[in-house]
Amino acid sequence: MVERYLKAGSLVEAMQFLNHYEGRARVVAGATDLWVGIKNHNTKAEAFVDITGVDELKTVEISKDYIRIGSGVTFHELEKNVQIQKNLRALQEAARWMGSPQIRRMATLGGNLVSAQPAADGMVAMSALDVAVEMVGPDGTKRRTLESCYKTFGESMIDSSREIVTAFVIPLHNQAHSYFGRFHLREANALPVINCAVGAWMKEDGSWESRYILAPLGYHPARLRAMEDALAGGLLEERELYDTIEKHIEELTFRTSLVRGSAEFRKQIAVQLMHEQIIRLWYNHEQEGESDAKH
Amino acid sequence: MQNIEFTLNGSQIEVSIDPRESLLHMLRNRLGVFGPKEGCGKGECGACTVLVEHNAVNACIFPAGKVDGLEVVTIEGLQQGEHLHPIQQAFIDTGAVQCGFCTPGMILSAKDLLDHHHKPSRQEIRRAISGNICRCTGYSKIIDAIEYASKDVSKS
Known part of the structure; x- marks a missing residue:
């Protein structure tokens, strides 16, 4: 039986509320996923702790070395933020396509992780960005890798009765670029048939590191590590690139879904989308006079 | 049940809510504000759209408790006297x-x-x-x- 809807004015107050309820309260952010479930099912929570009024979770800070995005930043704000447009293109593109205008006004980046949907647009983009997730709980603050935050389908490792995701910290790597692509059947509120993100940056030793991400393929955005290795040798001719992508995606297991389409259809879309995004990634580097870029 | 206060179409409102309730349910079933409609009930059709702090949101998946202290505008709040918006x-x-x-x-x-x-x-x-x-x-x-x-x- 839920007794109270509590609106926290600060992070300290939010943690006080959670501590008071000793695991019997639940954090609420944008609520766009949560409230669909809450309306239809019973919840064991005795209180909701709303963190959308916590200003310290709503900032985007940029320094010389990193961008720190508060977990309470909405998708509308992500799409419009100039620093994100400039430095984290994949995230800005993902934010543009997430949900609908109304959902983007409500939904937060932190909620996109905690609800742990396997093709959550924000987290697909984040997976290509070398992100660290910052959170606070009974044992203080800690950081985790994004991948380690997923438990299973629709369930994250974050205990929403005791922990709060506070921020996403993305290093500003040298020569970093990232892009996001999505195939869907209507302009808004359409589940992706496939979404895809790519990212690359130059490491301190001058070599390149890349991330190639596809979803939904499992319970979290899938990083195509074998393809990263295969493409690490340098730029390929377009046909050779396409064949390499096709070969690696052919080995992945796609599910047939009534909503998203047949496995074979989704696989073909995945090849096409990944090819388009990698071309954007490589072409962009070339445009900036880095035709010797290695991936 | 829990009391919340907010501004609805320019008027200060106090209402008792269930903490699990949606803004749409509160508006229609507790306050008799029928402009926002229930279509899909899960944020996909937009029939329930209202403005919270000047931003369009889906009232059907917006927790009622969230509007405590905020400003809400429904279609009923746009008309100024006899003049339509x-x-x-x-x-x-x-x-x-x-x-x-x-x-x-x-x-x-x-x-x-x-x-x-x-x-x-x-x-x-x-x-x-x-x-x-x-x-x-x-x-x-x-x-x-x-x-x-x-x-x-x-x-x-």
Whole structure:
């Protein structure tokens, strides 16, 4: 039986509320996923702790070395933020396509992780960005890798009765670029048939590191590590690139879904989308006079 | 049950809610505000759209408790005395209303757009109402109405 809807004015107050309820309260952010479930099912929570009024979770800070995005930043704000447009293109593109205008006004980046949907647009983009997730709980603050935050389908490792995701910290790597692509059947509120993100940056030793991400393929955005290795040798001719992508995606297991389409259809879309995004990634580097870029 | 206070269409309201309740349920079933409609009930059709702090949101998945201390505007709050809001008038003038079920949500999504962007393109209008489904009009008249209204709104 839920007794109270509590609106926290600060992070300290939010943690006080959670501590008071000793695991019997639940954090609420944008609520766009949560409230669909809450309306239809019973919840064991005795209180909701709303963190959308916590200003310290709503900032985007940029320094010389990193961008720190508060977990309470909405998708509308992500799409419009100039620093994100400039430095984290994949995230800005993902934010543009997430949900609908109304959902983007409500939904937060932190909620996109905690609800742990396997093709959550924000987290697909984040997976290509070398992100660290910052959170606070009974044992203080800690950081985790994004991948380690997923438990299973629709369930994250974050205990929403005791922990709060506070921020996403993305290093500003040298020569970093990232892009996001999505195939869907209507302009808004359409589940992706496939979404895809790519990212690359130059490491301190001058070599390149890349991330190639596809979803939904499992319970979290899938990083195509074998393809990263295969493409690490340098730029390929377009046909050779396409064949390499096709070969690696052919080995992945796609599910047939009534909503998203047949496995074979989704696989073909995945090849096409990944090819388009990698071309954007490589072409962009070339445009900036880095035709010797290695991936 | 829990008491919350907020501003609804310019008036201060105090109401007792269930903490699990949606804003839409509270508006329709506790306050008798029937402008926002329940369509899908899960944030996909936009019929329940209202403005919270001047931003269009889906009231059906918006926790009622969240509006404590905030400002909410429904379609009932747009008219000033006997004068319809320019967007409402434009919907009438261009024939953009058929069954009317989607209209309150469409108008409030349009208001969010025009409050933040005075001269949107037709593509920007299409995108702004992409979270609102209409099964009657084919959308063209609605886009005409918002484009027409943008001229009035930008003048004022």
